[in-house]
Amino acid sequence: MLNLNRYVIVIVIVLVLSTMRTLVYYGLQNSNIITIYTNSVIWRYSTNGTGIMEHVVLDIDRQGFHYIKQSGNSVYGRSSTKLSIVLIGNERMYYQYTYSRENFSLSIDSNIVVNKRYVVVQWLNIEMKLYTNQYVNKSYHRFLFPKTIVLQCLDRNITINMNYAFVKVNYLKNTTLVKLSIYDIQLDTKMYSYYLAKCLSINKIDKLSNALSYFNTTYIPMYAKVDTYIASVESIELLDISVQGLSLADIYNAFIVLPWIIPTLNISLGILYRVDLPYEEKELLENMKSLDFVAQTLNLIYTYVQDKLVLLELVEHLMNRYSLQDPSIKVELNKTVNNISIYMELREQGVVNMTKDEVLQLLTEIVRTLNSAGLRLVGIENELYRARLEDLRHALSQQPDDARMWVVISALALTVVQVCILVSAMLYVFKRWKRYEKPSFNKPLG
DSSP states (O other), rough: HHHHHHHHHHHHHHHHHHHHHHHHHHHHHHHHEEOOOEEEEEEEEOOOOOOOOEEEEEEEEEEEEOOOOOOOSSSEEEEEEEEEEEEETTEEEEEEEEEEETEEEEEEEEEEESSSSEEEEEEEEEEEEEOOOOOEEEEEEEEESSSSEEEEEEEEEEEEEEEEEEEEEEETTTEEEEEEEEEEEEEHHHHHHHHHHHHTTTSSSHHHHHHHGGGGGGOOOOOOEEEEEEEEEEEEEEEEEEEEEEHHHHHHHHHHHHHHHTTTHHHHHHHHHHHHHOHHHHHHHHTTTOHHHHHHHHIIIIIIIIIGHHHHHHHHHHHHHHOOOOOEEEEEEEEEEEOEEEEEEOGGGGGGOOOOHHHHHHHHHHHHHHIIIIIIOOHHHHTTTTTTEEEEEEGOOOOHHHEEEEEEEEHEEEHHHHHHHHHHHHHHHHHHHHHHHOOOOSSSOO
């Protein structure tokens, strides 16, 4: 009975120490700390939670931003959409759009040049794949040589010159592959502007009316790039947005000029609808009339990208208000049903001269801007003023915080004690077992 009590006491001690270590670990996990270094500020805020529902990574500087969001998706299925637009040299736009789902894929790319006299679609390539249950082996193609198309717009005729195009169709086993390529389509700049203003539905194309006033090459940026990627895989949805430019003005100009450049893609495709093609190809093209490049592109941009432009305004604001030269911001956010964790870092040499109040105000402005950009951080800015502030910019304050140091030491000490007790208990049990070990029957008696 005495031996049993000893075992019980040992077990109780081990359980108590394990519980204390868990509590210490819990205290380390729930944190709210702002650390100021000579060239950066870091805010770590976390509360315990399991099962990540949303994960966000954001990088911002004065050349643009990169935003990644991974979250749960209530609509199961597999699909992806990617839009990439590059404007360069005050005259050129490269456009690429891809879409795929279980039984269908679409790829579009084009290059457009704008000058004072002409808008030239240098090429427009479209590739469609449709997976069916029909097992047919057949292929054919048609070439379309120089062609002049006239679009009637109220009292004017708009002439469009096409240099070359072809349609290629392949039926192979259970796949239908359609390729369209159009080259060197020229539109008179003034007539194209007239067509957009008078004969294209302004209500259908959001913000086109404002864009028409910027219809000249001076508003095409020297360099700006917009990338949007949306993917849905079973229960996970991924959103990846990247906007880059040489300056904030270049980025805004890119969004200004897009609505009046992109309609040239629809016009180019419309030329094929007017060409006298065989019935079978006409039927294939009928399925493509639903492809509205303008609607698809502007919908993606205004739905997923437009509200993120406030992030670039934030960088400009921080530079002007706090005399920062080259600020960059990194944010990592994890959200569960009831909990949240945030890692936020501002990198900038000018931090060394900022007061603690300025640091708090700066972080507050960052959080409010992130909230307006759709991160849903309402009320989180209040936690900044409850945070423990560590200022490590001076030599005397570079020692670790005493309270946190004692927590770490306590955790280590409890771990060491727990391991020692477990080892002692194992040795104690082993000795008792050896003492009461039964004699072997192979040994001689007496």
